[in-house]
Amino acid sequence: MVAGGEGTTRLVELLTVRGEDLGADWADRVSRSLGGRVSRSEVQRELGELYTALLTALQTGSLDAHGEAFGEVRALLSELSRSRARQGFTPSETALSLFSLKEVLEPVLTGEDGGDVRAYLAFTKLVDDLGLFTIEAYSRTREELIGAQAEQLLELSTPVVKLWDGVIGVPLVGTLDSARTMVVMEKMLQALVDTGSEQAVIDITGVPAVDTEVAQHLLKTVVAARLMGAECTISGIRPQIAQTIVALGIDFGDIVTKATLADALRHALRASGVTFTRPGGSAGAR
Amino acid sequence: MLAIAANDGVVRARQVARTLAQQCRLSLVEQTKLVTAASELARNTLVYGGGGTMTASLVDERGRRGVRLVFADQGPGIPDVDLALTDGWTSGSGMGLGLSGSKRLVDDFVLESAPGRGTTVTITKWGR
Ligand SMILES: Nc1ncnc2c1ncn2[C@@H]1O[C@H](COP(=O)(O)OP(=O)(O)OP(=O)(O)O)[C@@H](O)[C@H]1O
């Protein structure tokens, strides 16, 4: 907690007397630093509100950025940080909006007595604290964004497609961690119900490595499907994956595995009673 | 040196192993084996060692080039190394194939561990 008193009185004086000029100067600097990606009038509006809130807070005599008096200021800064983070501005660009307020105040300091210097020093400390608050609010927003994107990606990268009547396909791309497995399993089981399918093909052509964790996840998924009366085939086992699985010692038991998606589809269709005939009428293998 | 403190450390360990394996011109099969072993050992470091590090390097010995990965943690250590290296033995809910399988996936495998003093596993895969 920083003691206020005479320091804030002088600050309020400085910021009020030439308030309009300072506000305009501040908006100029900020909109320049943002390279015109936010309109001048938008910047003016944001900073105008902030300027007023800042003055109001200072008038209480407080210089504590985290104190009650600055509640409104912090709310406005949070909002500003959120919108900057969403628009893709960097943390520096965001914090600079606040830091440039120091430069704005510099020319109006008279320096005739020590009062201005003390007031200015107290002010920079306050602006620094508020700047840090801004950066924290900014990173919180970014983390939320990243979290949301990761979740979207999870959904996006696990489509379930209908391959044939009664046969669905689950092409897996990338690593299969626990979170992904949950999503894959849920989507696949739901699709089995929705489409009334009894065959599913899980294709792992796009999975770069199958270790014990991935294998365990695959096995669990197959078991869950079986409990619902559906059969799973695993396809897309490339030579390097096959050799690695053997060396690791993983046993897929009685689960049917195939090299290609085409092989797996043929197997699934046969299992669901589809017969193949060659063109020309001669009966094909059953 | 790479920190393995969370799941993304395991992912990074795989990526580093893949990059070095390619630099060493390992075949696709050998690359995949090394990456898989790295995945197993990194996860053990995280799950049982409570986190640790992977140190990766290219090594030259007697005219051969290879990739060396060292996984180290300061965790509880492994009381019975022979048991831990038995196929199918797990103290958790795994398949119990990570350690023994990794040993088969690489050319050199050295496990050093003592109760209370952590675990270090050094693996090397040689190019031709
Ligand atoms: N770094 C370590 N620190 C302490 N204990 C370990 C460590 N690595 C392995 N262990 C012990 O050795 C056992 C066998 O390890 P291993 O990796 O073979 O199997 P797992 O991790 O249990 O299952 P998975 O097949 O999924 O890897 C583990 O269950 C654990 O008790």
Ligand SMILES: [Mg+2]
């Ligand atoms: Mg393991």
